[in-house]
Amino acid sequence: MCIDCNCGVPTHAHTHAHTHLELGQDLLSRNDTQAAANRSRFKAAGVPVINLLSSPGSGKTALLERMARDWGASHRIAAVVGDLATDNDARRLQNAGLRAIQITTGQACHLEAGMVQKALATLESDGIDLAALDLLVIENVGNLVCPSAYDLGESLRVVMLSVTEGEDKPLKYPATFHAADVVVISKIDLSAAVGFERSQALRHIAQVAPRARVVEVSAKSGAGMGELLAVLGLPILSPL
Amino acid sequence: MEAVRDLALEQAGEHHARRISTITLRIGSLAGVEPDALRFAFDVVMAGTLGEGAALVIEDVQAHAFCDVCQQTFPAHDGVCECPDCGAISRDLVQGRELQLASLDLDCDDDPLQS
Ligand SMILES: Nc1nc2c(ncn2[C@@H]2O[C@H](COP(=O)(O)OP(=O)(O)O)[C@@H](O)[C@H]2O)c(=O)[nH]1
Numbered sequence: 395m396c397i398d399c400n401c402g403v404p405t406h407a408h409t410h411a412h413t414h415l416e417l418g419q420d421l422l423s424r425n426d427t428q429a430a431a432n433r434s435r436f437k438a439a440g441v442p443v444i445n446l447l448s449s450p451g452s453g454k455t456a457l458l459e460r461m462a463r464d465w466g467a468s469h470r471i472a473a474v475v476g477d478l479a480t481d482n483d484a485r486r487l488q489n490a491g492l493r494a495i496q497i498t499t500g501q502a503c504h505l506e507a508g509m510v511q512k513a514l515a516t517l518e519s520d521g522i523d524l525a526a527l528d529l530l531v532i533e534n535v536g537n538l539v540c541p542s543a544y545d546l547g548e549s550l551r552v553v554m555l556s557v558t559e560g561e562d563k564p565l566k567y568p569a570t571f572h573a574a575d576v577v578v579i580s581k582i583d584l585s586a587a588v589g590f591e592r593s594q595a596l597r598h599i600a601q602v603a604p605r606a607r608v609v610e611v612s613a614k615s616g617a618g619m620g621e622l623l624a625v626l627g628l629p630i631l632s633p634l
Numbered sequence: 635m636e637a638v639r640d641l642a643l644e645q646a647g648e649h650h651a652r653r654i655s656t657i658t659l660r661i662g663s664l665a666g667v668e669p670d671a672l673r674f675a676f677d678v679v680m681a682g683t684l685g686e687g688a689a690l691v692i693e694d695v696q697a698h699a700f701c702d703v704c705q706q707t708f709p710a711h712d713g714v715c716e717c718p719d720c721g722a723i724s725r726d727l728v729q730g731r732e733l734q735l736a737s738l739d740l741d742c743d744d745d746p747l748q749s
């Protein structure tokens with residue numbers, strides 16, 4: 395066997411050269427380029443864009459429904475929703491009064507910048523002007539693993555965990571939490587029922603998400619929505 | 635992961651490779667990619683290409699953060715950015731988010747030493 399490679403050709407009978415290439419190429423450079431294009435579009439339109447990440451069931455769609463209810467009269471909000479196969483979330487959001495575009499990812503377990511670009515084209519063909527929006531929220535696929543590697547061009551990355559998921563959750567997904575600008579603790583109406591150890595959770599979040607601001611909300615009761623508005627840096631607007 | 639295959643095949647094409655023998659990736663512990671999942675998908679993703687049968691080598695990069703108080707770099711084990719000496723939380727990650735095609739080993743048709 396060739397000792398330089400595992401080509402199986404005896405060394406003395408080599409008829410091919412072995413080339414070693416030092417590359418150091420970013421694997422996701424194509425996504426990053428696309429994300430940069432999205433980002434400059436959002437910037438030109440002056441619209442803040444949130445990339446919302448959590449496990450399935452943490453309450454991403456419920457939070458969007460609550461945003462529509464509490465902020466919809468004063469803020470023009472649109473949503474892009476990535477989900478496996480079904481279009482239930484988009485319908486829930488449309489029923490809540492949001493302009494919502496579904497990205498059906500098929501087998502994919504995360505959104506990529508190119509998918510968001512296509513969704514923007516759909517938004518536009520539906521007559522929704524990015525520049526006329528006060529907020530665009532991208533509900534990522536429910537998954538705390540690979541979505542974290544894909545920049546979508548967002549201005550804020552928001553990672554959410556509900557009180558029912560346990561105080562250790564951030565320590566189990568440090569890569570995702572580390573990239574968070576904001577961590578939302580959701581379903582705080584259930585804190586007492588599940589014996590949520592708040593200070594422990596906050597400590598774990600600080601350890602793995604050192605740059606993040608933390609906000610605690612209940613989509614059910616509406617608690618914390620004012621703080622969320624402030625943490626997201628959104629202006630308080632009078633009804634449209 | 636398709637990105638690995640696409641980048642590797644692009645390079646292999648440019649260098650007129652007959653075969654890719656080794657693909658070396660560099661993956662930070664906070665890159666958001668599970669090396670085991672990559673290893674698992676690798677053979678399937680490479681099947682039927684010049685990279686079929688290639689060896690996959692993964693260089694792990696341990697996350698490190700810088701403590702402003704102690705003016706030192708420390709390993710952020712399990713992503714915990716808490717200085718082991720003073721307990722301060724660092725916001726300054728110096729490495730650990732790498733996700734790179736580090737190098738490729740190719741078998742090329744023309745062997746300059748023998749032709
Ligand atoms: N009690 C309570 N339940 C919630 C809250 N937010 C979401 N839920 C429930 O949690 C489940 C999953 O919510 P959903 O928004 O679909 O989660 P997603 O998968 O992250 O989009 C649903 O049954 C919601 O009714 C909350 O603030 N309080």
Ligand SMILES: [Mg+2]
Pocket residue numbers: 454455456483533
């Ligand atoms: Mg949802």
Ligand SMILES: [Zn+2]
Pocket residue numbers: 396398399400401402403408412741
């Ligand atoms: Zn050989």
Ligand SMILES: [Zn+2]
Pocket residue numbers: 502503504540541
């Ligand atoms: Zn994925």
Ligand SMILES: [Zn+2]
Pocket residue numbers: 701702703704705717718719720721722
């Ligand atoms: Zn220190």
